[in-house]
Amino acid sequence: MQPEGILVQALKLSVKELYGVEPDDILIQVQKTNRDFEGDFTIVVFPILRISNKKPEDTANEIGNYIKNNYPEVESFNVVKGFLNISLSHRFWCETINSISQADDFGFAPPHSSGKTVMVEFSSPNTNKPLHLGHIRNNILGFAVARVLEANGHKVFKVNLVNDRGIHICKSMLAWQKFAHGETPSSSGIKGDFLVGKYYVAFEQVYKKQVAELAAQGMSEEEARLKAPLIVEAQEMLRRWEAKDPEIYTLWERMNGWVYSGFDTTYKSLGIEFDKVYYESQTYLLGKTIVQEGLDKGVFYKRPDGSVWIDLTNNGLDEKLLLRSDGTSVYITQDIGTAIQRFTEYHLNDHIYVVGNEQEYHFQVLRLILAKLGYDWSEHLYHLSYGMVNLPEGKMKSREGIVVDADDLVEEMHTTARDMSKELGKLDDVEPHEAEKVVNMVGLGALKYFILKVDPKKNMTFNPKESIDFNGNTGPFIQYTHARIQSVMRKAADMKIAIPKTVGIDKMGEKEKELIKIVSLFPKTVNEAARELNPALVANYVYELAKEYNQFYHEFQILREENGTIRELRLVISREVANVIRRAFWLLGIDVPQRM
């Protein structure tokens, strides 16, 4: 059992024995003792006063005495105002690290042990431009959340819904037809997604010019935007695509193919993968039959022009369109269809959409509609809504070229890591191929950690020149701590010092105890991260652990310690700290090096 759990149990029992009342869970407050006080865990007795009807100090002393007398793990206690600080015995902490050391998968629930199946949809790019910084946050957040859920024993499907159809794709295609003179990735040496993106930008530029020209001729801007020749052509192209016109379809497949091979490279460089990829071209018709179902049930209604709506004004929202007057579907129609399909096909317990906070309204509506249609699983749809990534200049605008491309950013991280490694001479005696692997690990770790340590729901500012540090609260700092421990482990092997699975010791230093305490909190952290869909909790936790270890490392000797039992304890703690760092970083999708 977790150390904290023992005290929760002890507190409940003592209150019942002393005051004859079984306390409510909300009255039970056990927390880690503040650094400035003596003790391991603190029981806050204020809430208990209404049961004990005594002064805080007296209540705390009574409970302290009871627990000390009945729980051999408890060594001593002290009372400060309404705070009962409890120290557990060193023997107990020793057993704690022993059981952690013996655990197969410390902190993680066995695979699929929860019996729950969860789908996590993330990434969801458009095929008209390369992935940028915003996608990076989405991808690594989605990937980390999936890992965290997996570690909690759920069966997890990571899925990507690629937006491969629609007017924006036609824009790229049309501009390519008109201006590219047959340019391809292989003819130009331009990566596929960038090449297609180039023509998307070209479209926007020419289109903008046409609108301006029409406006200059006296047309209103609104009308000009609808009537500009280029957009009219693009819409015609979309109609031909929907009619599966062979010429258009072939071009579409060809250009999307370029994009996908470009995306593959980017995903690979980010270490992101999916269990299944959905394509909107194959799902966009889903949901249309549901509209009829909704009409039959009277949940939806039809307007005279034939369009179908739902009235959500009673729920504090607006009226929402579900089917256009021409009978074609909109985005939410498809999402209704795919949600139903996925829940039926995979027997999902939960479905998580990792999508930016600008779509909160959309998912609110989606949930409501499905609830009104009678799907009782609608409350198991979660929108993991994350904040925008802004540049120092403000919002990213891909149409105006104010954008940080994912590929460039990753490459820059690698370069920085490489330069720094060279400067420090850390990998001079490592084989170049291996060194490059480490450098990439560190660069990518810096980027991922930087983004994941921030609460997902918060907006963040990203300064490409200054944001990524390799010192302090960073990925490389934590990776370094891991590498440092591995170095100790290697030295131990060189010196023929065996590291046992368990140690027996009755007295240890405060630092050792503190490290064991933090290590023992790992499972709780993994739980909370899943409950809140927040990998930042893992990031902040593992930082605290690494920081504490580095202090310990600096202050004490490990291999040079002469007392054999203390040396063994320090080695076991070191090994388990490294294990937790590795596992915590696995949850974040970050690899850890053996040396750096």
Next chain:
RNA sequence: GGUCCGGUAGCUCAGUUGGACAGAGCAACAGCCUUCUAAGCUGUGGGUCAUAGGUUCGAAUCCUAUCCGGAUCGCCA
């Protein structure tokens, strides 16, 4: 205008279901490598937790109002 989210040190962020004098990192300054990796460690300075009320033993945390920033309210996705 309605709804939602955010506002904590110069900068980037933590702060568990309300708990002890609000914590890290970066930046600045001062120290520590003949000792297991100095991508490290130690120290100094830096705060009206946006503002004003309220709830209570106790508020950065909960409630109300106000100010600032962002998102959203489309026959776009």
